[in-house]
Amino acid sequence: xxxxxxxxxxxxxxxxxxxxxxxxxxxxxxxxxxxxxxxxxxxxxxxxxxxxxxxxxxxxxxxxxxxxxxxxxxxxxxxxxxxxxxxxxxxxxxxxxxxxxxxxxxxxxxxxxxxxxxxxxxxxxxxxxxxxxxxxxxxxxxxxxxxxxxxxxxxxxxxxxxxxxxxxxxxxxxxxxxxxxxxxxxxxxxxxxxxxxxxxxxxxxx
Numbered sequence: 001x002x003x004x005x006x007x008x009x010x011x012x013x014x015x016x017x018x019x020x021x022x023x024x025x026x027x028x029x030x031x032x033x034x035x036x037x038x039x040x041x042x043x044x045x046x047x048x049x050x051x052x053x054x055x056x057x058x059x060x061x062x063x064x065x066x067x068x069x070x071x072x073x074x075x076x077x078x079x080x081x082x083x084x085x086x087x088x089x090x091x092x093x094x095x096x097x098x099x100x101x102x103x104x105x106x107x108x109x110x111x112x113x114x115x116x117x118x119x120x121x122x123x124x125x126x127x128x129x130x131x132x133x134x135x136x137x138x139x140x141x142x143x144x145x146x147x148x149x150x151x152x153x154x155x156x157x158x159x160x161x162x163x164x165x166x167x168x169x170x171x172x173x174x175x176x177x178x179x180x181x182x183x184x185x186x187x188x189x190x191x192x193x194x195x196x197x198x199x200x201x202x203x204x205x206x
Contacts (some may be wrong), residue, residue: 013062025062026142033059033146034159041153047097049090052135055146060139067137076134079174081181083134092133100126104151119155120196123148124188128180148192158203160195 057069
């Protein structure tokens, strides 16, 4: 990504594009990823490192020409901190996938009063750990949110949208993730719970 004045540009499959055009590709890529996940949910496919890479490649290959669908092999920093060493990504992603599948298998029944609370906890921990691992060079946040929606699809719950485009929303989301680094998931759970409630209300209205 290069910056000229107040505008940033990025090399893509379609040439060097301005940020607003790259954003359009990001939105389209996310839609492609969600469509694949929606088709896959019928087979109840479990989370695995290979599945995660497959969805990332489909979603972002137009933007990340050499890195889409590949776990990073370099060190990166995000939000002012260094991500785990790239040599650990494969194993950490495998453990995250297995832990998430185990947590899914242990959820209370839908009729249990604690069901939604446990779902929000599961989603919060998954999303935080995914972003913490930072498996890809880019689009880790978008990927984490896509797979959060996939988990919801498997539970027959409406997918959620966590808006991070506005400066305040993004700041609140990043702050919530940083608090989760210290073991405090409350803010992240609140963000996810609010988004889930809004999605459920929209489904009822329709």
